[in-house]
Amino acid sequence: MASSILAAALLLAPVLGAPAPQVTIPASFGPDSQVSASVQPSTSGYRVEVLVNGYTSATYHGPYTGTPTTIGAVPGPTTLAASIPPQPLNPTATYYNTEGVPLNPMPAPFTPAGGLGTNGSLPRYMVNSDFDFESIALGLYQEWIELDLFHDGLARFTDEQFTAAGLGPEARSLIEFMANQETGHATLLTNMLGERAPKQCVYNYPYTTVREWVDFMQRLTRFGESGVWGFINHLDSREVGQLLAQSIATEARQQQIFRQMSGLTPMDVWFENGWPQSWSWTMLAPYVSYCPENTTRLAWQNFPTLHILNNANINRYSPNDTAQDGSETVGPRIADPSRSNITTGSCENLNVTGYGCGPAVAHNKSEPLSFPGKKILFQWEAPGSAVGPNNSYVTSTSAGAPKFVGWSQQLNLTYSPLTVTGNNSGYTYQPEGYVYDNDGIINGTMAVMLTDLDLYVTPFNTSMLNPHIVALGLYQAG
Ligand SMILES: *[C@@H]1O[C@H](CO)[C@@H](O)[C@H](O)[C@H]1NC(C)=O
Ligand SMILES: *[C@@H]1O[C@H](CO)[C@@H](O)[C@H](O)[C@H]1NC(C)=O
Ligand SMILES: *[C@@H]1O[C@H](CO)[C@@H](O)[C@H](O)[C@H]1NC(C)=O
Ligand SMILES: *[C@@H]1O[C@H](CO)[C@@H](O)[C@H](O)[C@H]1NC(C)=O
Ligand SMILES: *[C@@H]1O[C@H](CO)[C@@H](O)[C@H](O)[C@H]1NC(C)=O
Ligand SMILES: *[C@@H]1O[C@H](CO)[C@@H](O)[C@H](O)[C@H]1NC(C)=O
Ligand SMILES: *[C@@H]1O[C@H](CO)[C@@H](O)[C@H](O)[C@H]1NC(C)=O
Ligand SMILES: *[C@@H]1O[C@H](CO)[C@@H](O)[C@H](O)[C@H]1NC(C)=O
Ligand SMILES: *[C@@H]1O[C@H](CO)[C@@H](O)[C@H](O)[C@H]1NC(C)=O
Ligand SMILES: *[C@@H]1O[C@H](CO)[C@@H](O)[C@H](O)[C@H]1NC(C)=O
Ligand SMILES: *[C@@H]1O[C@H](CO)[C@@H](O)[C@H](O)[C@H]1NC(C)=O
Numbered sequence: 001m002a003s004s005i006l007a008a009a010l011l012l013a014p015v016l017g018a019p020a021p022q023v024t025i026p027a028s029f030g031p032d033s034q035v036s037a038s039v040q041p042s043t044s045g046y047r048v049e050v051l052v053n054g055y056t057s058a059t060y061h062g063p064y065t066g067t068p069t070t071i072g073a074v075p076g077p078t079t080l081a082a083s084i085p086p087q088p089l090n091p092t093a094t095y096y097n098t099e100g101v102p103l104n105p106m107p108a109p110f111t112p113a114g115g116l117g118t119n120g121s122l123p124r125y126m127v128n129s130d131f132d133f134e135s136i137a138l139g140l141y142q143e144w145i146e147l148d149l150f151h152d153g154l155a156r157f158t159d160e161q162f163t164a165a166g167l168g169p170e171a172r173s174l175i176e177f178m179a180n181q182e183t184g185h186a187t188l189l190t191n192m193l194g195e196r197a198p199k200q201c202v203y204n205y206p207y208t209t210v211r212e213w214v215d216f217m218q219r220l221t222r223f224g225e226s227g228v229w230g231f232i233n234h235l236d237s238r239e240v241g242q243l244l245a246q247s248i249a250t251e252a253r254q255q256q257i258f259r260q261m262s263g264l265t266p267m268d269v270w271f272e273n274g275w276p277q278s279w280s281w282t283m284l285a286p287y288v289s290y291c292p293e294n295t296t297r298l299a300w301q302n303f304p305t306l307h308i309l310n311n312a313n314i315n316r317y318s319p320n321d322t323a324q325d326g327s328e329t330v331g332p333r334i335a336d337p338s339r340s341n342i343t344t345g346s347c348e349n350l351n352v353t354g355y356g357c358g359p360a361v362a363h364n365k366s367e368p369l370s371f372p373g374k375k376i377l378f379q380w381e382a383p384g385s386a387v388g389p390n391n392s393y394v395t396s397t398s399a400g401a402p403k404f405v406g407w408s409q410q411l412n413l414t415y416s417p418l419t420v421t422g423n424n425s426g427y428t429y430q431p432e433g434y435v436y437d438n439d440g441i442i443n444g445t446m447a448v449m450l451t452d453l454d455l456y457v458t459p460f461n462t463s464m465l466n467p468h469i470v471a472l473g474l475y476q477a478g
Pocket of ligand 8: 421422423
């Protein structure tokens with residue numbers, strides 16, 4: 001049905017004086033969807049607009065089926081060394097104030113000396129290095145998928161399915177508003193990159209229910225947010241950092257709202273941490289299937305996937321009952337959501353304090369999603385898998401045999417020993433550790449990885465760990 005309406009619209013295009021559209025990929029919509037299509041004028045002459053359940057949607061979501069024409073992350077003209085060696089403290093990092101008053105002459109009244117971009121020079125809101133370009137280009141890939149993803153669920157699921165999932169018309173309007181925010185974010189990042197800004201792609205999503213969609217969005221916005229915190233203070237252009245901060249503050253709100261709609265504790269932690277670009281690219285790439293011809297490629301690494309076989313199912317009132325074989329994650333990809341159609345033990349429609357997990361402003365978890373001492377079962381992929389746009393990137397690692405499990409959250413990156421039980425399987429016990437007071441390090445939706453070394457890194461030098469990462473996963477604590 002959907003494809004016949006689309007065909008009618010395509011036939012209309014020449015009648016309206018537009019060139020015949022090229023649609024080389026099929027249309028696919030849910031069986032219950034109400035689909036309509038129309039031809040709208042646009043800057044390139046025409047645009048086929050598809051409405052699914054009253055919301056605009058892309059004509060296709062699904063896997064890439066072609067053969068890639070390019071392979072691998074985009075290289076630089078040359079690569080100078082295998083890793084960055086640690087260096088001593090920067091000699092200018094010496095300021096210390098025991099007086100509590102300004103120590104240096106003030107450049108102007110009420111203007112303490114120092115700061116960057118404070119000397120009157122004209123701001124330039126453009127990326128200012130390869131590091132900036134590649135970071136903002138990654139951010140733009142993220143904004144584009146969010147724009148498509150937030151719309152997709154609204155179009156894919158019916159009003160009845162939303163109501164059954166506890167999300168009424170006002171909640172849907174809020175999600176639509178969040179989708180619209182993404183058009184602004186994508187425009188902003190495009191402008192800061194210039195003519196080679198990446199374009200919007202086609203995506204392949206893992207969810208089958210409203211709850212799985214919302215769960216996927218709380219995971220995707222987690223790596224979107226943390227991916228930016230990881231590089232924002234390393235950017236050469238402070239001006240770009242300023243504008244990016246203003247968009248990522250919004251993304252942080254989205255992440256929390258999706259947590260609430262998923263029935264999770266809205267905030268588990270005292271600090272939201274930053275991740276290196278290659279971590280967020282590893283998490284994002286598996287969901288991007290096609291990109292348009294000549295789309296700017298990225299230079300970041302894709303790590304092999306770390307599967308957490310008993311990652312807590314967020315839809316269980318006793319999350320420790322989650323199956324041990326990975327079957328309660330909807331698929332094998334790194335940020336796939338918890339399966340919501342479990343037959344027993346669901347907390348979705350349970351109105352009991354501490355156990356219910358329907359959409360809510362706040363929930364207490366009487367039985368936690370995970371806890372210190374929990375045995376965590378892993379399986380990991382070997383490097384060499386094709387991932388990302390047009391299957392044209394390849395997972396890789398430069399690490400030796402895995403020995404540790406790295407847990408990155410809050411202000412810390414902490415390790416537990418890995419017990420290897422097979423060539424690509426093993427386990428650890430979730431460690432205990434605190435940031436300040438009783439604020440447990442391991443909580444919320446967070447990055448976890450296998451490493452060959454328990455390298456000490458802190459929030460400003462986390463990327464030094466990359467050469468030691470064997471596989472990367474997304475852990476659901478709470
Ligand atoms: C202003 O500061 C920047 C570094 O932040 C420096 O490159 C530039 O030369 C300074 N401009 C003036 C006029 O001092
Ligand atoms: C991806 O594949 C599509 C369809 O085969 C092709 O049109 C497009 O140019 C490819 N994109 C890139 C970036 O290679
Ligand atoms: C892609 O790049 C090639 C080489 O620069 C160019 O000939 C072609 O027109 C470009 N295609 C698109 C769709 O921009
Ligand atoms: C959690 O589940 C595991 C595996 O079923 C079991 O061995 C363990 O005792 C449970 N722990 C708690 C605290 O319920
Ligand atoms: C849940 O959904 C998946 C995929 O849609 C399906 O394979 C599975 O059989 C379903 N499980 C139950 C218990 O309905
Ligand atoms: C949940 O239970 C409380 C107390 O029993 C009741 O007041 C409330 O209406 C219930 N909420 C729902 C959504 O059923
Ligand atoms: C929620 O949990 C906190 C601490 O974990 C506890 O102090 C509080 O009483 C709980 N609230 C409810 C309503 O169960
Ligand atoms: C590990 O791999 C080797 C060589 O591929 C194979 O001989 C061995 O049986 C594997 N061991 C396990 C536990 O899978
Ligand atoms: C976590 O980081 C905080 C802040 O740097 C530090 O005070 C704390 O000791 C760390 N905790 C562990 C277990 O390393
Ligand atoms: C995670 O955060 C929740 C909510 O603040 C808290 O109740 C729980 O104890 C924390 N878990 C750990 C392991 O610190
Ligand atoms: C990262 O920074 C910390 C200081 O905060 C330092 O002790 C550590 O050695 C650094 N790690 C590496 C790999 O450079």
